[in-house]
Amino acid sequence: xxxxxxxxxxxxxxxxxxxxxxxxxxxxxxxxxxxxxxxxxxxxxxxxxxxxxxxxxxxxxxxxxxxxxxxxxxxxxxxxxxxxxxxxxxxxxxxxxxxxxxxxxxxxxxxxxxxxxxxxxxxxxxxxxxxxxxxxxxxxxxxxxxxxxxxxxxxxxxxxxxxxxxxxxxxxxxxxxxxxxxxxxxxxxxxxxxxxx
Numbered sequence: 001x002x003x004x005x006x007x008x009x010x011x012x013x014x015x016x017x018x019x020x021x022x023x024x025x026x027x028x029x030x031x032x033x034x035x036x037x038x039x040x041x042x043x044x045x046x047x048x049x050x051x052x053x054x055x056x057x058x059x060x061x062x063x064x065x066x067x068x069x070x071x072x073x074x075x076x077x078x079x080x081x082x083x084x085x086x087x088x089x090x091x092x093x094x095x096x097x098x099x100x101x102x103x104x105x106x107x108x109x110x111x112x113x114x115x116x117x118x119x120x121x122x123x124x125x126x127x128x129x130x131x132x133x134x135x136x137x138x139x140x141x142x143x144x145x146x147x148x149x150x151x152x153x154x155x156x157x158x159x160x161x162x163x164x165x166x167x168x169x170x171x172x173x174x175x176x177x178x179x180x181x182x183x184x185x186x187x188x189x190x191x192x193x194x195x196x197x
Contacts, residue, residue: 003129004158004167009051013134013157013169017061023169024050024155025064035072041082042071044136044153045092047169051134052103052195071095081151085109085138085191088153092195102197109191118164118183121192125159125166128194135194137168137177145182147175156192 004010013024024047030036046067050058057063075082075091082088085107092105108124110116116124128135135156139148148154148168156177158167166177 001161002158003126003161005051005129005134006132009132009134010157012050012058013047013155015059015061015064020172022061022172023174024171025058025068026061026171027068028171029061029065030068030072031065038077038079038081039068039072040153041077041088041136041138042075043068043171044155045071045075045088045095047155048092048134048136048193048195051132052197053101074098082153083138083140083151084189085193088136088138088193092193103195105193106196107191107193110188112188118179121179121183122159122161122164124192125156126161128192128196129157129159131194131196133194133196134169135192137166138189138191138193139182140188140190141185144184145177147173148177148182 015022025043027039027043030039050056074095089105089107096103137154137156140151154168154170156166157169164179168175168177
């Protein structure tokens with residue numbers, strides 16, 4: 001079975017700009033070099049927010065940058081980026097409280113003392129997608145997945161349960177993430193998050 005966010009939410013994320021298709025917000029749009037280097041977490045948060053709230057302007061690149069900048073104020077990366085799922089959750093929940101939004105950030109983190117199995121990971125992904133919520137995925141090692149950058153947040157929008165493969169949006173890239181291949185190597189401190197209503 002294939003789990004996916006709705007066509008409506010897919011449509012919110014897709015943008016044709018300057019002859020290029022973008023799959024959500026794009027980290028490269030940040031105005032400063034430091035934010036372009038470290039802003040993947042707030043960028044993924046902007047994608048999640050656009051799908052979770054009806055009132056988020058996301059129809060142009062400029063509108064998406066404004067949302068990215070706002071999310072940066074709450075999910076502020078350090079020199080190594082936003083490298084913990086709990087920081088993503090803390091910043092997201094602070095944003096929801098400040099803006100009086102009836103949302104919460106749910107997360108699952110891979111830790112050495114309590115590692116998630118591939119089945120638990122698939123279940124968490126399916127849970128989010130069943131609620132029409134894309135997921136932010138923090139990957140510190142690409143674990144042989146060619147298109148997946150290290151130390152990077154991306155957005156998961158669908159999951160094929162039979163193939164154990166997720167569809168990932170990342171700026172101007174769309175690619176498949178085979179969970180069995182990603183699970184071949186250590187996954188400490190990686191994780192997933194989604195916004196629940």
